[in-house]
Amino acid sequence: MNQHLHPDRLFPAAEPLRSISRELYDSITALPIISPHGHTDPSWFAKNQRFSDPSALFLTPDHYVLRLLRSRGLSYDDLGVPRKDGKPVADPQSAWRLLAANYHLFAGTPSRLWIDHSLQFAFGIETPLNSETADKIYQQIAARLGDADLLPLALLDRANVEVIATTEFALDPLTHHSTMLERGMIGRVRTTYRPDDVTDPSRPAIVENLHRFAALTGEDISSWAGLINAHRQRRQTFRQFGAVATDHGVPNAMTADLPMSEKQTLLDKILSGQHDAADAQLFRAQMLTEMAMLSVEDGMVMQIHAGSARNTDPLLFAERGADLGADIPTATDYGNGLRPLLGRFGNEPNLRLLMFVLDETTYARELAPMAGYWPSLMIGPPWWFHDSPQGIRRYLDQVVETAGFYNLAGFNDDTRALLSIPARHDVWRREVCGFLARWVAEHRLSKEAARDIAGHLSYQAAKDAYRIS
Structure with missing residues (x-):
């Protein structure tokens, strides 16, 4: 057998930790997969072709x-x-x-x-x-x-995927999800609302995109109220296709809470195409707060994926486009960045905000203490470069003692590669069991409590965090 596929891979080498890990893993390995955030191609499921x-x-x-x-x-x-x-x-x-x-x-x-x-x-x-x-x-x-058995829907069955969410931009026509809705597939396969194409002025087509947004929704986006109504309407459309969450890929976690006159002045500048980098940053920051307001209204879970400098190789981007590997983690300040948003909406019972970060120094310093206080905040799993055995270990070591197990959002695979979904969830489950085994061996948890927590972090936590019934 390939050495990387040994049944005890990733479990602690020493006994009794290995036996405890294996026992915990055996208790949860048959649980279905909840994949509430990812980037698989919806056409795979709508067309179900080889x-x-x-x-x-x-x-x-x-x-x-x-x-x-x-x-x-x-x-x-x-x-x-x-x-x-x-x-x-x-x-x-x-x-x-x-x-x-x-x-x-x-x-x-x-x-x-x-x-x-x-x-x-x-x-x-x-x-x-x-x-x-x-x-x-x-x-x-x-x-x-x-x-x-190798067609996309059959692979979901083989991997025991109960729910999978794709991610679409605000201007996406949702053609494939419309097909799935007609076929009764919405629920197992869902979309996610990612409005970056109309909230990030650093994109070269932002003015054109905003006008397309207006045409799509029938709203007058030249006024701030009209712009927010356009988002409100589009979110409702996405919910018809199973969306329970929004997603925001931002270079940092900065938010803002401007008075209406300043918001309108900022929008006027963006629509004129005369904005600079500082204006783009302020617009993104304000839009995160506006998205939190809309989440308070409609209950959609808000995901913030912060801290990536994207497409840093201009030659690669010009030749082939985005998302091909030239993205680099950057330092992220969630504590100060979210302060305006939390000051406005942090105590709202309907707000659920999941924090994802590529800057691991924030785990113990910011994310765990924030999730351990604010009822609206939960910590997303290790993301991107840290979705790995060592990354999961560092994450659990740094967040659990302050945030506890039940302020964690479980696991999502965030992948574009369909076959990696069961692989990634298996790594998460094995690492969770290895982590819990050490606590059982140290008499910090009973074996029964560890089994409950392993099941929660492998399955129920994601359903609860994303409000999937």
Whole structure:
């Protein structure tokens, strides 16, 4: 068997911790998966068609994989990543061979865990991937992609996914979700409202986007009240397609609470296209507070994913677009950043705000104490670069003693790669069980309490945090 797929992988090496971990894990391994936040393609579920080739499944949509290969000098052309100008790139099998020849680079990374798990889970492949096995494994995968049990909806069944949420921007036509609504699929597959395309003035098309927003909603967005009404209306539309949450990808956690006259002046400047970086920051900050107000009204859970400098390679962005690996964590100040929003709405019982951060220094200093006080706040799971065995361990070590287990939002996989969903949830569950085993061995928790907490963090916490009934 592939060494990375040992049944006791990630459990503590020493006894009795390993036995306790295994016992806790066995008690929760059959629980369904709740995947309340991610970026899988909704067309997969609406069309339920076969994946085109192994590279489309494991390589080209996975920015974790692409970025590490690029760091060793490999070309995105040779990895088969499409270009905006339509110039040719490597065919899928050639790209796969390149991945296989460099697969050793992923030793120690969560990507290696996820890919190995996915190969075994979906295809029963335990042979290590390398240059010698590349073509054989490629053909094994390609020969099975049309099988009924490897279509997207069947994969959800095999992985025991009870609920999965995609993420769409405010201007998205929601075509695929409309198809799923007609077929009675909404509920298991849901959308999420991400308004960044009309709330972030650093986007080059912000003025055009705002006018499209007005046309889509029929609201006069030249007034602040009209702009907020447009969001109110659009959120209602998203809820018709199962949305229970909003998502806000922001460079920092700054919020604002401006008087109406200043809000209108700011909007006028944005619509004129004459805004600068400071105006863009202030508009984003105010819009986070406005989104909290709307969440108080409609009960949608608000997610803030803060602290990423996105698309930092201008050449890559110009050649191929966004979300291809050139994103870098930045320092984040949640304590001061959320103060205006919490001063206005932090005590509202209908507000639920989930905090995600790439700056791990904030776990114990800010996020845990804030979630341990404000009833409106919960801490999202380790995100992006820290969705890993070591990242999960650092997270639990730093947040639990101050925030407790029940102010955590459970786990979400935040992935674009469908097959990595069961892999990522399995890593989370194993690490939770390893963490709890140490507490049981130290007599800080009874085994019965640890089983309850393991089940909660693996399943019920996400349902509760996202208000999924």
